[in-house]
Amino acid sequence: MAPRLKLFEWSDGFHTFTVAASSRPKALAAWGSGQDLFATGLAKEIDDSPDAEAAKASPGTVIERRLDVKLPASAPKKGAAKKTKQPSAADRKRVEEAQIALDDLDAMHGQAARRLDEELQAIRARREEERTAYEAQREKLQARLERARAKL
Known part of the structure; x- marks a missing residue:
């Protein structure tokens, strides 16, 4: 019987990387990670994801999805409004x-x-x-x- 597949995911803040694997070490190997992303809290086992079906369709293959990153508008700093020097x-x-x-x-x-x-x-x-x-x-x-x- 084939091992039960689990979904694992981690994000670098700009992309989400999802993989279907039978264990955490196999997920880390698929991501090519040299460190335990699960121990650092960057990676986690998930139940569902927008990429879940694609990951389950090809186990061991990393599905990469670009994230929309919206940076907050920077507020002007207090005291930053300097008078412009006239020539x-x-x-x-x-x-x-x-x-x-x-x-x-x-x-x-x-x-x-x-x-x-x-x-x-x-x-x-x-x-x-x-x-x-x-x-x-x-x-x-x-x-x-x-x-x-x-x-x-």
Whole structure:
């Protein structure tokens, strides 16, 4: 006759682990626990559970169920309401000076980028002129070479 199955359960606070086993040592083995969870009060034998049928259907298999954990809203601590420190005139001046320096840097970068774009356009135009002159000269020399070869 098969040993009578019992339901055992323990929780880590976030999950519930249920197993159907014939004894506490077999339940601990199924959970892979190296300590006696029953002695510490973390595990217990139960009569019924939402996972009871699934555990009984496959003895020795751990059924894990995630728990809904709702943390209480933390109450403000007494005396925690501190007055917010207003920035000093010196702090505001440092921020203003830093903003001006940043705006100046952005403007100088924009001007430099525009100058480089203009130089790039000029270089491209010179390159096109050079290519056109090269092709014209090459055509003349190619024709001269063909005439010279024809006389051979």
